[in-house]
Amino acid sequence: MRALMVRDVMTPIVVTVAPDLGYKQIADLLVDMGVSAVPVVDGDGRVLGVVSEADLLYKVEFNGADVHAGLFERRRSRRAKQKAVGETAAELMTSPAVTVAAAVPLTVAAQLMERHDAKRLPVVDDAGKLVGIVARRDLLRRYLRNDEDIRADVLEGVLLGVLWLDPIEVDVAVADGHVTLTGKVDRRSTAQIAARLTRGLDGVVGVTEDLEWGFDDTTLQHRYTFDV
Structure with missing residues (x-):
């Protein structure tokens, strides 16, 4: 990656x-x-x-x-x-x-x-x-990479390498450099991080993040920051 x-x-x-x-x-x-x-x-x-x-x-x-x-x-x-x-x-x-x-x-x-x-x-x-x-x-x-290589980077570099997610839980589809993420993760912040890291990969021209999540920890983070 x-x-x-x-x-x-x-x-x-x-x-x-x-x-x-x-x-x-x-x-x-x-x-x-x-x-x-x-x-x-x-x-x-x-x-x-x-x-x-x-x-x-x-x-x-x-x-x-x-x-x-x-x-x-x-x-x-x-x-x-x-x-x-x-x-x-x-x-x-x-x-x-x-x-x-x-x-x-x-x-x-x-x-x-x-x-x-x-x-x-x-x-x-x-x-x-x-x-x-x-x-x-x-x-x-950087945008001349084929879709197969981009998908491998998302799976191995982002999901496994950084977020430690089981690729079975997240489906990664790449078409002409545009990445679509679907499936379910544990937290909303995890979905946001996955999309952000994917956007930074060489060859990626755009990202559609359509992940479901079980817990919205972003609201909790905002409340703690506000209280401090």
Whole structure:
């Protein structure tokens, strides 16, 4: 029932560029390799930044116009004009790069991408050295598991492994990643926990919890909390 980590889905072989690589060489590389961005690394393999198609397009956008940055100009606009006259990866890249460790869950990578509006993240080790790259499409791999494997995780990982329930008491049906739990458990909280743990499994896109229970301990818990 181990959650997928970044290292499980990342691409370990990464196209990179040196800080002194020129604009045209970077543009040619992106086209030839069919990628939209590349990490910029130093001689020791540490990530300095990322240069993307968007960074290169500033030169096209301004196309010889006056790119002198005004004193009170917004930071984003000033940075765009600086990149418009950039000629090397060091001058064009977005830095510092948003990176992620290999040994973190995919949810962490997804949150970083959402927060920074990033399509991909360089994966680094403890020394900041590049070990791979993870893209948005890689995160979708957690939902590519077949229904049989998901059902086995629910039965063995959730019901037996965590809740110590006899699988005979709970029926687990999985269709296209959606899990339906039916049967009877001892307490209402047990049913809620089973549903919550199932939702966290890789490959699960939704859960229908239709379990019967013999004792509603959630009301009791609420009363004790209120009295304290």
